Amino acid sequence: MLKNWIRPARPEKDEVKARLKAAQEKLAVQQMQLKDKKLPVLVLIEGWGAAGKGSAIGRIIRNIDPRFFKVFSMAAPTAEERRKPFLTRYFEKIPEEGKFTFLDSGWMDEITKETLSGVLDGGDYAQRVDSVKRFERQLTDNGYLVLKFFFHISKKEQAGRINALMDNKDTAWRVSRGDVWQNSHYDRCLDVFDKYLEDTNTPSAPWYIVDAKNKRFAELQVMEALCTGIDTALHNGSLAVPLLQNVFPLVKMPKLREVELKSKTITDEEYKTKLKELQGKLGMLHNRLYRKRVPVVIVYEGWDAAGKGGNIKRLTGAMDPRGFEVHPIASPEPHEKARHYLWRFWTRLPKDGHIAIFDRSWYGRVMVERLEGFCTENDWQRAFYEMNEFEQELSNWGAVVLKFWVQIDKDTQLLRFTDRQNTPAKQWKLTDEDWRNREKWDVYEAAIDEMLEKTSTTYAPWHILESVDKKYARIKALEIVVEALEKALK
Amino acid sequence: MLKNWIRPARPEKDEVKARLKAAQEKLAVQQMQLKDKKLPVLVLIEGWGAAGKGSAIGRIIRNIDPRFFKVFSMAAPTAEERRKPFLTRYFEKIPEEGKFTFLDSGWMDEITKETLSGVLDGGDYAQRVDSVKRFERQLTDNGYLVLKFFFHISKKEQAGRINALMDNKDTAWRVSRGDVWQNSHYDRCLDVFDKYLEDTNTPSAPWYIVDAKNKRFAELQVMEALCTGIDTALHNGSLAVPLLQNVFPLVKMPKLREVELKSKTITDEEYKTKLKELQGKLGMLHNRLYRKRVPVVIVYEGWDAAGKGGNIKRLTGAMDPRGFEVHPIASPEPHEKARHYLWRFWTRLPKDGHIAIFDRSWYGRVMVERLEGFCTENDWQRAFYEMNEFEQELSNWGAVVLKFWVQIDKDTQLLRFTDRQNTPAKQWKLTDEDWRNREKWDVYEAAIDEMLEKTSTTYAPWHILESVDKKYARIKALEIVVEALEKALK
Structure with a gap:
């Protein structure tokens, strides 16, 4: 030129x-x-x-x-x-x-x-x-x-x-x-x-x-x-933007309602043994990835009361606090809403050698923002591609990117909501919004299925954590993380 | 120990x-x-x-x-x-x-x-x-x-x-x-x-x-x-905190109503000549303080429609944009309100060799926050001391700290409000809040007098800019800045 x-x-x-x-x-x-x-x-x-x-x-x-x-x-x-x-x-x-x-x-x-x-x-x-x-x-x-x-x-x-x-x-x-x-x-x-x-x-x-x-x-x-x-x-200003074809290497995901939950359990005995063993391994791996400067990004999404918090705790419990950060993601603040929706995630990326865990994430775009009308249809439809691109950027940088969907069924959620309601120390965890979201279970499920289908890539795959038995889900998450880190550090 | x-x-x-x-x-x-x-x-x-x-x-x-x-x-x-x-x-x-x-x-x-x-x-x-x-x-x-x-x-x-x-x-x-x-x-x-x-x-x-x-x-x-x-x-939690005696080297300030305004004017001819001369000097000084790594903090406070914006523009017009930043200060965002009130200023300090201009500032604590009840009496009373300390910190660091109060009288404000109301391109500058604040002129004036009295220190003095004639105020600001920088660079 x-x-x-x-x-x-x-x-x-x-x-x-x-x-x-x-x-x-x-x-x-x-x-x-x-x-x-x-x-x-x-x-x-x-x-x-x-x-x-x-x-x-x-x-x-x-x-x-x-x-x-x-x-x-x-x-x-x-x-x-x-x-x-x-x-x-x-x-x-x-x-x-x-x-x-x-x-x-x-x-x-x-x-x-x-x-x-x-x-x-x-x-x-x-x-x-x-x-x-x-x-x-x-x-x-x-x-x-x-x-x-x-x-x-x-x-x-x-x-x-x-x-x-x-x-x-x-x-x-x-x-x-x-x-x-x-x-x-x-x-x-x-x-x-x-x-x-x-x-x-x-x-x-x-x-x-x-x-x-x-x-x-x-x-x-x-x-x-x-x-x-x-x-x-x-x-x-008001024109819609062409949707690009979603050409990324995708991994096939099951529909949520096909996911078998009841059989995915673990005994207390087995849980204790495996937890200890896996946390020990993870602690060592955390040290090694620090030395080798491998960045790690872990995303948690899941139904309300599915057990995300407890699951994350079992992961971080094994790690040196100087080397990880958990980012709880709530609705955006005004200065965040005023920018590209990925801005608040770009600004929270880990340094190399560090682990960032997102408790909810950019996938809000195709769940709550989509279903509550916080963005246009063109916006959320485009987002599948944009998020795949974002994660590709992370992967090209050298990051290990893992995404967990913490899955429970509707009855289990009701049991846990009721338990939260009746336990003073847990009441703060339950909001009116949780009840409102629960009413929209079916539309959420359809949106989530679409999300899993369109954004599970080879370089940033989704993993479903069957969490009716929370202990089972914790061990599964630990196993997946340990395996992914071992592979990355080889 | x-x-x-x-x-x-x-x-x-x-x-x-x-x-x-x-x-x-x-x-x-x-x-x-x-x-x-x-x-x-x-x-x-x-x-x-x-x-x-x-x-x-x-x-x-x-x-x-x-x-x-x-x-x-x-x-x-x-x-x-x-x-x-x-x-x-x-x-x-x-x-x-x-x-x-x-x-x-x-x-x-x-x-x-x-x-x-x-x-x-x-x-x-x-x-x-x-x-x-x-x-x-x-x-x-x-x-x-x-x-x-x-x-x-x-x-x-x-x-x-x-x-x-x-x-x-x-x-x-x-x-x-x-x-x-x-x-x-x-x-x-x-x-x-x-x-x-x-x-x-x-x-x-x-x-x-x-x-x-x-x-x-x-x-x-x-x-x-x-x-x-x-x-x-x-x-x-609800205890009040002892007020420390305000022992800082203070500069005596006049009461606002004693400030003579009408006679402080300048001819267009003189304005043009001086503006050019002072901006030239300031441009040179800006280069020198960059080289010598002197940080500069300039605070603008003043009545609505007093002419802060135009005044700041005449200052920055002379400077290399790589070396200064203007921080317009509005009401705090949630993540700012959730922290110490000086946090959003600490996080906006200039690097050495740079100039930060605050269009409104931490002094909101003893004006709007005091008068609208956004903090307790104990809070704003303590703030005089805290702000003197904050500026002392800046001064000890080596910063030039200058504070301008842009002064007009009540009639002039009314004229300018009316003008803004009648000029489409200026309407956005006038809000209902401006009118409400105007009604509280007298209580504001008393609060400002107290602020000027208690926070004008030798190391961070207040300067009153008589701005019924905005051109006069601009030249005065430029002169003060040029003089202070020349002194600091000697």
Whole structure:
């Protein structure tokens, strides 16, 4: 793209000024429209070192109320950040609805730098590009406007700017060693940038190459693209998004009502012996995965009162508390609801070598959110694919991903509800909502069957834990976790 | 303390078992009580390397539902964390109301390590101890239960444990170089630990020295202290806290109604000239403070429609967006309200070399929260002192702290409200709440006068910006900021 790019004719100074003014006024109005329409806007500014990315952002945000934007200047990932999937720190920074995020360089910069330095080889590069395309598509599919700009300057122009900055001790810090290196390897960088732009130029999140030689004109190009982009997004706000075919390696799951429960029991004796043995093994495995830096993500879903909490306790009881975290997932808080529904899970991922256990999870999207109408049909239908993608991201990162459905029948639930009601120490666990959900057992069951069918992948399979006998379910969970970790650590 | 400590008699095995069981049952009940009473509990476990801190936490949390606790294992601060006040990463981790946070070593470990390595000299050490005492007192004064344990083992015991861990490759990673160093400098460490424990042993957050030789017994000591501590805190829940005398170096402030407004104007011509000149200076200073890593915190408070937003824009217009952030402060979200009221500000502090501008701030405590009854009288009365302490912490860290009160009179406000009402593009800025607040002008004014009187310190002074002529106020703010930064950078 860069190589075929034709430099746009630069208008006269007066025209630039007039058009800038018009765009600024328009943006002031759009600011309120996107607040009303709850449109989140992510603006990614990439480009050559010293191309003026930062100062362009500085001028653009003057037109926006500080309540409505954030600016992040992304440096190379820290050691801590490298212990998470590489997209994590970008996903964390996506805007809330009705607001802007400006990124002063981002995932393109990271990927192209690592390509140039040889950290990423061909296969890794291809995987990164796939991840980026998924990431951007997930944002735009979920109502985000994603605008990507590349600030382009010539080798000569860049050299001149670097020298000018270096000459002043107050601005010399702005020139990184990377900028200098870039300039002396301009053609090689151009190749890599060009390829990346081609590879990630998608219809829903296309690239804009900005002629950045003149600052005012560069600002104008961004401002006009921004205004047009917002107009289009506001206009398309209510459109449904195409559903992608669910092409992931799926594992066949039984229907819930075919799951035999009554026979799945264990004696107290056997339970005690196996619990001790398995917890011992798990404790050792936990140590080893810490050493080998394998991340683990375990999801628990299940009927109310199915025994998720007690099951999780038997797992964590064996583990060093410095190495795991349990995330109980309730309904989202306002700042969570204002973002992509996976945001609150991206921001809770474990570091490598750690275990994150989710007591309820992103699957709420296709259960409670679907059935209570908290999202549109298009939203939850798309979610099967999106969650498969999310877990693929985790799996590619090297994580062991396990998902448990804790299964009981309706009669058992009633017994346990009644027991909770009659036991003072357990009453807090039972809410009116639990009773209401119980009334919808059948529609939930259908939704869960669909979820199990569509999201049990080879890399993140669902396991049904038959939990009428809670002890049986606990041992089964421990066995599955131990087996999966042993396999991963081999 | 450690040196005078007398090892407690260890009960028989059966007694330990029975008492542990009793404590576990008690904790299960207390868990619900502290949820009801919204009591937050911070448990700090410090002690010798290999004393069994982590595994004690592991056993204790088995008695608590995962929804109600978090465990943090604190390592040495990262490069990123070192760019904030040292308490920041601890303040970030304080629990929500009704929940526990367990810290596997914390601020004691950090301070004593830096003392032993010579990073902290005597004066720095004393300042750290002051900060810690303030921090702990601010938590307990605001209803937190803070429990501090020191796990004590002998030199010989420690050596034995280190060797045992090192012998197994799955546990060898648990032994840090620090642990080995500690053991070979046991007496020197003992001196430093002893002094620290003495220095920070306060009535509201006392130390418990735990005999950690036997794991079960260590667990019992913590469990029993935990149960007793929670009982006491539940009992004291509604007690008021003594108000400390406001002994800070105060700057005399005028009463708001004595502030002359009408004459504070500026011509358009003069405004343009000065704006350009001051913004140029500020841009340069911003570069310099970035280089010198000086953090800056600027607070804006003022009447509705006083012109805070426009004033802030003139400041930020001069600055590189990579180096500042504007934090618009609205009413707290649920997860913010569930914590100490300063938590959402501690978590928004700038890195050194950066500027954080707060559009409204912690002073809401003594204005809206006071007048709308969102906190008790004891709470807001205490807050003057607490906010002076908070800003002292920032100042000691090296930050420039500036506070602006943007002042207009009641008639001017009415004019601006009416204008907002009649201008479609501005209507969103005017809410019913603004009108309601306006009706309470006089009580607000009295509260603000008290705030200005009690919280204008030499190290974080208030400046009144006369903003009937907004341009005058903008220039004045720029002048004050420029002057303060020039002084700090000298």
